[in-house]
Each structure stands twice: as structure tokens, then as C-alpha cells.
Amino acid sequence: MKLSLRARITVMFVATVLGVGLALIGLVYAYLKLTPVPFLAKIPTPDDGLVIDGAVPITDEILRRVLLASVVALALLTAVAGLIGWFVAGLVIKPLREIAHDAATVTRGDLGARISHEGPADEVGELAAALNVMLDALAGALERQRRFASNASHELKTPIATIQTMADVALASGDGASLRETLGRVREVNARAAQTIAALLQLANVDIRDRQEMNLAALCRDITHGQDVPVAAEPVTVAASPTLVRQAVENLVRNAITHGEDASLTLTKVGQNAEIIVESGGPALDTAEIRTWIEPFARAQRTAGAGHGLGLALVDAIAKAHGGSLELTPRAGGGLAATLRLPA
Incomplete structure (x- = not known):
């Protein structure tokens, strides 16, 4: 039978007290057994007197009494340690019980409930x-x-x-x-x-099967060739799937042209990431709303007839498959900036 956490803590507490007590009794018994007791005796004589200075071992009877008293005291101390350990273990696991209670509240369907813990940051x-x-x-x-x-x-x-x-x-x-x-x-x-x-x-089923070194600047210029989309691209090389990355960038550019105006593309290297930023003008957008556009079909519900609403979701999936990310942010003057980050 498996013991509860409280019982295991109590057993560990009792075992520690018992182990230390037995070790201490053993050390004391060995010390008394091996160390003679010194004594000094003076016997008066007609001359200057007789002085006897020596040592005698402790008798077995005394050792047995000391050992018996020590074992009885340890037994009482172990019993008290068990009671104290059970009480202390209850205090230790009390926050865990509260966490379990709050988690059960969430399990019952209250998704807004959270774990309430007011203790230290331990x-x-x-x-x-x-x-x-x-x-x-x-x-x-x-x-x-x-x-x-x-x-x-x-x-x-x-x-x-x-x-x-x-x-x-x-x-x-x-x-x-x-x-x-x-x-x-x-x-x-x-x-x-x-x-x-x-x-x-x-x-x-986004799956990277053809990862290889590729020139992102050349890819961006090739995608925007023949379109009215200005490109400012630094030479950046990434190890990625050319097929998937091309599809991701094409989706961003097509999204900017379809839903915005004056689209532009910028490619830079920021830290360890390559950033492809596709911007387009348009009306002012709400940050909370555009965060949902990465979800499948979300934007299609707001722009009837402008696609099935899976383009940005696919770009996000491709970015995550490469260990990158897609971030959508509203522009200060209106419109949208989509940032595709890929490890460079």
C-alpha cells in the first residue's frame, strides 16, 4: 500500500530522529565501554600518606542500565517525534491541498478560476x-x-x-x-x-522535409518581382524549407496587397533571427482583434469574399515549425505590420 505524502513526510521525520538517536546511543555506549573512570584515593599513614591514582572500567551492570534508560528515552522521543511530524507535515502540505481544491474547481468547468497562493515565493x-x-x-x-x-x-x-x-x-x-x-x-x-x-x-500537416541553406533576400525579391511592393532586404541566410518559407512570404505579401494599401517588405537580421516585415496601410486596427487573425477562418468572417482565412494561420504554423514566430501589430498611422521571424 502506498503511503500518502503526509505519511511519507512523517515517516522520514521519525526515521531521522530514530537514526540520529541510535547513533548517539551507540557512541555514548562505546565511549563508556572503552574509557576507564579515573579515581584518586589518599590513605593517611604515619609518614607522609599514601596516594593511589588510577582508573577502572565501568561495570557491565552500569552499562546495561545506561543502555536501557537510553533506549526507553529514545522510544518515547520517537513517539513524540511521530506526533510532531504528523502535525508539521499537515502544515507543509496545506498549500498543496488548497492548490488541489482550486484545480478541482477548474476541472468542474470554471475556467476563470485560478490558483490562489499568498505564501512566499518558494x-x-x-x-x-x-x-x-x-x-x-x-x-x-x-x-x-x-x-x-x-x-x-x-x-x-x-x-x-x-x-x-x-x-x-x-x-x-x-x-x-x-x-x-x-x-x-x-x-x-x-x-x-x-x-x-x-x-x-x-x-x-506542416512538415519540414527539405530544410537547406537559403538566401532570404533573393527569395523576397523574387516573390515581389513585378508587383508594386518596395523591398529593402539585407543579405540574410537561413536553414529552412524553401517551399514553406516561400509560401509563408507569398501569403504575407498577398494578404498585404488584398487587405491593405501601399504594401512594403523589409528584411533585416535582429540578433539570432531573420525578420521579414510586411507592412500595409489602411484603417486603424485594434490590437486585440488582430491577434485573432492568426486563428483559422477568423479573418474570413470579417472580410467576406476575401479568401478562406487560413493564410495567416498557415504562416504562423510554418514559422513555429522552423522555431520562429509570427507577430501582427497595428501601425501607428493605420494598417498592419506582419513580422515573420526565422532563426538565422
């Missing part, structure tokens, strides 16, 4: 802080999952409803020409839905 405090960080991340992930499910269901439900409506209209009219036109429109809607599903599959 190991228990570090544990509480780490759990709160984990709960924040978990709540954020669940919220993103909820938004993804909502956005994905809306995005995938729309073509199905559109096809259903067009089919009903075509069947009601009974006209051959109308039926042919409807089939053409159904094919277009179905193609867009297939593109969305293909993008979702690509997002779920």
Missing part, C-alpha cells in the same frame, strides 16, 4: 504560478478551439447551403439552360470548398 509558490500560467494557456486554447469550431462550421456550411439553394431553384424552374447555369455555379462553389479543405489539410 517551491509551492512557483508551482502555483506555473499552474496559473498553464491554466491561462489552456483557457486560451479552449477559446481558440471554440472560435475555430464556430468559424469552420460557418465557413463549411455556407457552400453547402448555397448549393442546396441553387439546386432548389433549378429544380423548381425546370429550365434546361437554368439547370446548366446552376451546375456551373455549383461547380465553382464546390471548387472553393475543396480549396478550403485542402488548405485545412495543409495547415494540419
Whole structure:
């Protein structure tokens, strides 16, 4: 049977007291056994007197009594140590019980609850802080999952409803020409839905298989060639997948051209990272809102007809696969700045 944490702490406390006590008794017994007791005796005589100076060993009877008394005292001390250890162990694990209670509250569905710890910044405090960080991340992930499910269901439900409506209209009219036109429109809607599903599959299976040394400056100039996008690129080399990095940069540039104006691209090396900054003008944006644009389908819900909303999500996945990151920030004069960081 496994002992509880409180019982294990108590056992360790008792074992420590017992072990130290036995060692001390052994040392005292050995000292008394091996060390003779000195004595000095003076016997008066008609002359100057007789002085006897010597040492005698302690008798076995005295040693037995000392050993018995020591063992009895140690037994009583061990029992008291067990009671004290149980009480002290309860005080030690009390913060852990409070943490467990708060965690159970979260488990019951209250995702807003957090670990309340008012003690010092010790190991228990570090544990509480780490759990709160984990709960924040978990709540954020669940919220993103909820938004993804909502956005994905809306995005995938729309073509199905559109096809259903067009089919009903075509069947009601009974006209051959109308039926042919409807089939053409159904094919277009179905193609867009297939593109969305293909993008979702690509997002779920971002895999670096062709990592190699590549010149980011040449890549950026090649992507923006023939487009009205100014480029300021320093020579930076990274070990990455040319296919995925090209797709990420193309998505950022296309996003800037589609949703903004006066797009520009800047490539610099900052510390150990290569930074590709794609900026575009436009209306003032809210920081909290643009943070959600990295989530699949999030932006598609706000910009109808401007894509399936997976471009920035795919760029973020590619950046993370390379050990980098994607950061979206609003520009002071309006518009958006997207920063793709890759280890250089």
C-alpha cells in the first residue's frame, strides 16, 4: 500500500530522529565501554600518606542500565517525534491541498478560476504560478478551439447551403439552360470548398522535409518581382524549407496587397533571427482583434469574399515549425505590420 505524502513526510521525520538517536546511543555506549573512570584515593599513614591514582572500567551492570534508560528515552522521543511530524507535515502540505481544491474547481468547468497562493515565493509558490500560467494557456486554447469550431462550421456550411439553394431553384424552374447555369455555379462553389479543405489539410500537416541553406533576400525579391511592393532586404541566410518559407512570404505579401494599401517588405537580421516585415496601410486596427487573425477562418468572417482565412494561420504554423514566430501589430498611422521571424 502506498503511503500518502503526509505519511511519507512523517515517516522520514521519525526515521531521522530514530537514526540520529541510535547513533548517539551507540557512541555514548562505546565511549563508556572503552574509557576507564579515573579515581584518586589518599590513605593517611604515619609518614607522609599514601596516594593511589588510577582508573577502572565501568561495570557491565552500569552499562546495561545506561543502555536501557537510553533506549526507553529514545522510544518515547520517537513517539513524540511521530506526533510532531504528523502535525508539521499537515502544515507543509496545506498549500498543496488548497492548490488541489482550486484545480478541482477548474476541472468542474470554471475556467476563470485560478490558483490562489499568498505564501512566499518558494517551491509551492512557483508551482502555483506555473499552474496559473498553464491554466491561462489552456483557457486560451479552449477559446481558440471554440472560435475555430464556430468559424469552420460557418465557413463549411455556407457552400453547402448555397448549393442546396441553387439546386432548389433549378429544380423548381425546370429550365434546361437554368439547370446548366446552376451546375456551373455549383461547380465553382464546390471548387472553393475543396480549396478550403485542402488548405485545412495543409495547415494540419506542416512538415519540414527539405530544410537547406537559403538566401532570404533573393527569395523576397523574387516573390515581389513585378508587383508594386518596395523591398529593402539585407543579405540574410537561413536553414529552412524553401517551399514553406516561400509560401509563408507569398501569403504575407498577398494578404498585404488584398487587405491593405501601399504594401512594403523589409528584411533585416535582429540578433539570432531573420525578420521579414510586411507592412500595409489602411484603417486603424485594434490590437486585440488582430491577434485573432492568426486563428483559422477568423479573418474570413470579417472580410467576406476575401479568401478562406487560413493564410495567416498557415504562416504562423510554418514559422513555429522552423522555431520562429509570427507577430501582427497595428501601425501607428493605420494598417498592419506582419513580422515573420526565422532563426538565422
